[in-house]
Amino acid sequence: MHAPSLHGLYAITDSTLLDNGRLLPFCEAALRGGVRILQYRDKSGDAEKRLREAGELHSLCAKHGARLIINDDLPLAERLGCDLHLGQEDGSLAEARQRLGQQAIIGATCHHQLQLARQAVEQGASYIAFGRFYASQTKPGEVLADTSLLQQARELGKPVVAIGGITLDNAAPLIAAGADMIAVIHALFAAPSPAEVERRANAFTQLFS
Numbered sequence: 487m488h489a490p491s492l493h494g495l496y497a498i499t500d501s502t503l504l505d506n507g508r509l510l511p512f513c514e515a516a517l518r519g520g521v522r523i524l525q526y527r528d529k530s531g532d533a534e535k536r537l538r539e540a541g542e543l544h545s546l547c548a549k550h551g552a553r554l555i556i557n558d559d560l561p562l563a564e565r566l567g568c569d570l571h572l573g574q575e576d577g578s579l580a581e582a583r584q585r586l587g588q589q590a591i592i593g594a595t596c597h598h599q600l601q602l603a604r605q606a607v608e609q610g611a612s613y614i615a616f617g618r619f620y621a622s623q624t625k626p627g628e629v630l631a632d633t634s635l636l637q638q639a640r641e642l643g644k645p646v647v648a649i650g651g652i653t654l655d656n657a658a659p660l661i662a663a664g665a666d667m668i669a670v671i672h673a674l675f676a677a678p679s680p681a682e683v684e685r686r687a688n689a690f691t692q693l694f695s
């Protein structure tokens with residue numbers, strides 16, 4: 487496994503948008519479009535399906551030189567040898583670091599609070615994620631974060647992720663304010679076809695060049 491670059495477009499799957507056989511073709515299109523960090527985010531609670539889908543995505547990511555990050559589920563990440571993203575209610579970062587090892591990418595949700603990011607870094611997080619920054623169809627109830635937080639968070643010395651309602655039209659100010667990665671669900675995977683996912687992924691990726 488090559489050294490991960492925690493920079494650029496961070497694509498996150500959604501089990502509703504990517505149902506009916508769309509998960510693999512849409513994710514492959516995103517990878518063709520330049521995604522190198524993909525998160526498997528599935529809230530179904532169907533353990534068998536989650537194991538199968540995450541395994542398939544893991545192989546796909548390996549083919550494209552990308553990393554697969556599992557949302558919420560340390561045992562699944564451990565079983566597949568994947569990376570992990572944990573929210574504030576998703577278990578201990580320190581335990582995850584201990585079980586997945588020093589090389590694993592482990593991300594932490596810090597909402598709109600620098601203090602949560604400080605704690606996450608102390609507990610071994612590889613990156614710190616803030617948001618939502620805009621109106622999000624996926625998580626409308628999340629508290630809004632201020633763009634100034636991104637610049638402040640850079641002082642913690644870890645890659646900074648911005649998330650929440652990010653589109654091709656509103657991403658640039660977040661990158662300018664200090665986001666190393668922009669995490670996107672709807673503006674990428676609500677696309678009507680794999681070709682359009684690839685086009686959008688490519689356009690997001692170019693915002694970083």
Ligand SMILES: Cc1ncc(COP(=O)(O)OP(=O)(O)O)c(N)n1
Pocket residue numbers: 496498525527557558571572573574575576593594595615616647649669
């Ligand atoms: C990159 C990234 N940032 C934030 C989140 C949100 O995590 P969490 O607060 O645990 O909410 P759920 O995604 O689990 O609903 C994330 N998944 N990824």
Ligand SMILES: Cc1ncsc1CCOP(=O)(O)O
Pocket residue numbers: 617618621622623624625628649650651652669670671672673
């Ligand atoms: C998981 C999550 N955490 C904060 S906002 C959000 C949703 C991001 O999805 P979208 O890009 O569709 O707003």
Ligand SMILES: [Mg+2]
Pocket residue numbers: 557558572573574576
């Ligand atoms: Mg979570």
